[in-house]
Amino acid sequence: MTNTVLEIKNLKAEVEGKEILKGINLTVNSGEIHALMGPNGAGKSTLGEVLIGHPNYKVTDGKILINGKDITYAAPEERARAGLFLAFQNPITVSGVKISTFLRMAYNNLYPDQKIPLKEFFNMVKTVMNDVDMDVSFISRAINDGFSGGERKRFEVLQMVILKPKIVILDEIDSGLDVDALKLVSAEIKKMYNENVGFLIITHYQRILKDIAPEFVHVLKDGKIVMNGDKTVSDRIEDEGYDWIKE
Amino acid sequence: MVEDYNKDEEIEKLTESLKHNKKSDFEFHDTINPVYSTGAGLTRKTVEEISDIKHEPDWMRRSRLKALEIFLSKPMPTWGPDLSGIDFDSLTYYSKPGETKAKNWDDVPDKIKETFDKLGIPQMEQKYLAGSVAQYDSEGVYGSLRKEWEDKGVIFTDLDTAIQEHPDLVKDYYCRAIPPSDNKFAALNGAVWSGGSFLYVPKNVQIDMPLQTYFRMNGEQSGQFEHTIVVADEGAKVHYIEGCTAPKYNTSSLHTAIVEIYARKNSDVKYTSVQNWSDSVYNLPVKRAWVDENAHMDWVTGELGSKVTMIYPSSYLRGRKASTSNLQITLATKDTFKDAGGKALHLAPDTTSRIVSKSISLDNGVTAYRGLVRMNEGALRAKSHVQCDALLINSDSKNYTYPYDEIYEPTAEFSHEATVGKIGTDELTYLRSRGLSEDEASSMIVLGFMDDIMKEIPMEFAVEMNRLVKLEMSKMGAVG
Ligand SMILES: Nc1ncnc2c1ncn2[C@@H]1O[C@H](COP(=O)(O)OP(=O)(O)OP(=O)(O)O)[C@@H](O)[C@H]1O
Ligand SMILES: [Mg+2]
Numbered sequence: 001m002t003n004t005v006l007e008i009k010n011l012k013a014e015v016e017g018k019e020i021l022k023g024i025n026l027t028v029n030s031g032e033i034h035a036l037m038g039p040n041g042a043g044k045s046t047l048g049e050v051l052i053g054h055p056n057y058k059v060t061d062g063k064i065l066i067n068g069k070d071i072t073y074a075a076p077e078e079r080a081r082a083g084l085f086l087a088f089q090n091p092i093t094v095s096g097v098k099i100s101t102f103l104r105m106a107y108n109n110l111y112p113d114q115k116i117p118l119k120e121f122f123n124m125v126k127t128v129m130n131d132v133d134m135d136v137s138f139i140s141r142a143i144n145d146g147f148s149g150g151e152r153k154r155f156e157v158l159q160m161v162i163l164k165p166k167i168v169i170l171d172e173i174d175s176g177l178d179v180d181a182l183k184l185v186s187a188e189i190k191k192m193y194n195e196n197v198g199f200l201i202i203t204h205y206q207r208i209l210k211d212i213a214p215e216f217v218h219v220l221k222d223g224k225i226v227m228n229g230d231k232t233v234s235d236r237i238e239d240e241g242y243d244w245i246k247e
Numbered sequence: 248m249v250e251d252y253n254k255d256e257e258i259e260k261l262t263e264s265l266k267h268n269k270k271s272d273f274e275f276h277d278t279i280n281p282v283y284s285t286g287a288g289l290t291r292k293t294v295e296e297i298s299d300i301k302h303e304p305d306w307m308r309r310s311r312l313k314a315l316e317i318f319l320s321k322p323m324p325t326w327g328p329d330l331s332g333i334d335f336d337s338l339t340y341y342s343k344p345g346e347t348k349a350k351n352w353d354d355v356p357d358k359i360k361e362t363f364d365k366l367g368i369p370q371m372e373q374k375y376l377a378g379s380v381a382q383y384d385s386e387g388v389y390g391s392l393r394k395e396w397e398d399k400g401v402i403f404t405d406l407d408t409a410i411q412e413h414p415d416l417v418k419d420y421y422c423r424a425i426p427p428s429d430n431k432f433a434a435l436n437g438a439v440w441s442g443g444s445f446l447y448v449p450k451n452v453q454i455d456m457p458l459q460t461y462f463r464m465n466g467e468q469s470g471q472f473e474h475t476i477v478v479a480d481e482g483a484k485v486h487y488i489e490g491c492t493a494p495k496y497n498t499s500s501l502h503t504a505i506v507e508i509y510a511r512k513n514s515d516v517k518y519t520s521v522q523n524w525s526d527s528v529y530n531l532p533v534k535r536a537w538v539d540e541n542a543h544m545d546w547v548t549g550e551l552g553s554k555v556t557m558i559y560p561s562s563y564l565r566g567r568k569a570s571t572s573n574l575q576i577t578l579a580t581k582d583t584f585k586d587a588g589g590k591a592l593h594l595a596p597d598t599t600s601r602i603v604s605k606s607i608s609l610d611n612g613v614t615a616y617r618g619l620v621r622m623n624e625g626a627l628r629a630k631s632h633v634q635c636d637a638l639l640i641n642s643d644s645k646n647y648t649y650p651y652d653e654i655y656e657p658t659a660e661f662s663h664e665a666t667v668g669k670i671g672t673d674e675l676t677y678l679r680s681r682g683l684s685e686d687e688a689s690s691m692i693v694l695g696f697m698d699d700i701m702k703e704i705p706m707e708f709a710v711e712m713n714r715l716v717k718l719e720m721s722k723m724g725a726v727g
Binding site for chain 2: 052053054055056075076077079080081085086088091092094095096097098100101102104105106107109110118119122142143159163
């Protein structure tokens with residue numbers, strides 16, 4: 001199993017001239033699960049967007065490295081090809097673009113040497129759809145078009161499983177999922193964890209953390225990581241909120 | 248699911264097998280000497296010459312000369328795109344490529360057959376057409392119809408042949424929906440028309456495979472003026488397809504076609520055309536359908552090529568419960584102007600229409616939607632919905648919308664929606680974050696934008712159109 005490491009070094013970023021990330025340091029290795037918590041508006045989603053290279057966010061300082069390679073200013077597709085994947089907090093609709101076409105194109109881009117025959121690829125997609133309890137009819141629907149909140153999340157997970165990234169950021173994957181779906185999603189995360197994938201799980205809730213037990217818990221407040229700890233941190237946040245953590 | 252997989256597989260195969268990888272694959276030109284040409288310019292003599300060579304009946308000759316007078320007397324349109332690049336005096340109005348009209352591809356002159364081979368026409372015919380006509384410059388050079396349909400009385404041939412073989416039938420329909428007095432370009436076609444198809448489907452005959460005419464314009468500074476007539480008699484059903492391409496020249500060519508469609512009572516007609524003229528062509532056709540009681544008319548038009556296009560397929564809903572749907576995709580690439588739209592005229596009660604236009608502008612390309620919905624007094628409970636969506640890819644891309652709504656019937660229902668958008672950064676980023684390049688992501692979004700209409704187009708055409716749009720997208724600079 002190859003190892004991958006995502007390093008975030010003193011990362012500062014702004015959007016529309018406003019500084020949101022104020023010097024983040026964080027390292028995620030293969031086979032590690034990190035939880036990232038923090039109050040609304042702290043900058044958690046911004047960190048995800050900056051990591052995948054959303055052009056609306058401007059990095060003003062610091063570095064992002066994957067296996068030592070500087071990707072701070074790389075195109076989103078280069079980062080995806082390096083193994084990075086973000087499950088978005090609010091996955092967007094792309095009208096008229098069929099899921100089957102999209103998945104196939106994405107896969108072929110990430111694995112240009114594999115050339116999986118269409119039928120085999122379809123079967124793989126079908127299997128994963130079963131695993132995340134998505135009806136196979138979704139395959140001919142347009143990306144997130146008319147999907148419910150939970151369906152959007154399942155589709156993010158479906159993509160995660162199919163596209164086989166090495167480092168995964170899950171932005172509130174647990175919000176909007178029903179209890180059964182959350183179990184299925186946790187199971188997928190564990191499977192990938194066992195295959196040496198590294199995770200950064202952004203969440204507000206204990207439920208998902210109970211299922212997958214992160215080794216590291218970080219707290220982001222006002223654009224800075226103000227605490228690094230373990231499960232005891234998330235337990236205390238559950239009871240007391242964020243006030244006890246000093247910036 | 249299974250069907251879905253099969254469909255995806257077919258699309259993938261088709262995409263791989265596409266012969267045309269670049270627009271320029273359509274733009275080759277043949278060195279072929281026409282067996283007859285009127286030379287440049289348009290006079291009374293030119294028109295008489297065309298009529299002579301065709302050995303036409305007298306009524307047709309008179310009709311041509313009358314149309315010429317109308318053409319000469321009418322001013323150029325003062326609205327819409329700039330047409331000053333058309334040099335009427337330097338165009339060749341009639342050019343005959345060969346002596347034969349073949350029923351078999353082997354009998355088509357080698358060079359011309361080669362051209363159609365390159366365009367993939369005989370293969371298409373074999374695979375999924377009930378009949379096929381091929382026109383090269385001014386004349387039909389090939390025509391065939393599966394025996395099954397010929398036996399049922401279907402007529403499918405070029406209009407010149409039809410006039411010789413079925414003069415009375417042709418006379419019943421010729422220029423009834425679109426008389427030369429309609430507009431300057433209808434008059435021009437009336438004067439110098441040559442070629443085009445005549446399709447007649449007898450009562451209650453329902454053809455399940457499409458019939459196609461392919462138009463190829465090869466000559467430089469030439470004009471192609473085909474006149475097509477489609478008649479679906481009562482209870483008949485037919486899908487007629489047209490495709491068009493031409494080489495690219497530095498000088499301008501002119502394509503002014505007429506398409507007249509007669510959907511008689513209870514009939515169902517679908518007309519699909521995808522034009523991919525090179526951008527030295529001015530494309531100014533006139534297309535109109537008369538739709539009788541309880542008949543249905545579908546227009547599906549893809550306007551991908553040409554320098555300037557002005558096209559407004561119209562449905563005249565003449566009988567109770569007549570209905571029409573009009574789907575149009577227009578693509579304006581660098582330095583081109585596509586002025587297009589649908590017209591629906593509700594002339595009877597309970598008539599319905601739906602117009603959907605999707606236009607895409609790349610670079611400094613201009614698209615304009617110009618449509619008309621008229622509901623005459625007495626068109627009780629008529630219903631119409633118009634939707635026009637424009638996508639502007641670059642910062643200097645342009646779109647204009649000119650809807651004309653003339654609603655004179657109080658019980659009618661009419662709605663109009665219009666959107667103008669750009670490719671969203673969030674959508675692009677979503678796709679790119681899954682590994683798609685910027686080009687792939689933006690063409691995927693554009694294809695998604697066109698998807699409603701692509702679904703209505705035969706798969707072979709849709710795949711080809713997808714490919715062309717992707718190619719155009721990859722040629723231009725960054726989105727935004
Ligand atoms: N495009 C934008 N324009 C202006 N402000 C923005 C933009 N994107 C994010 N912000 C601001 O940046 C801050 C951080 O937002 P972000 O979405 O990263 O928070 P979060 O930690 O994910 O919160 P939540 O827990 O509510 O999801 C917020 O104050 C938000 O309003
Ligand atoms: Mg967030």
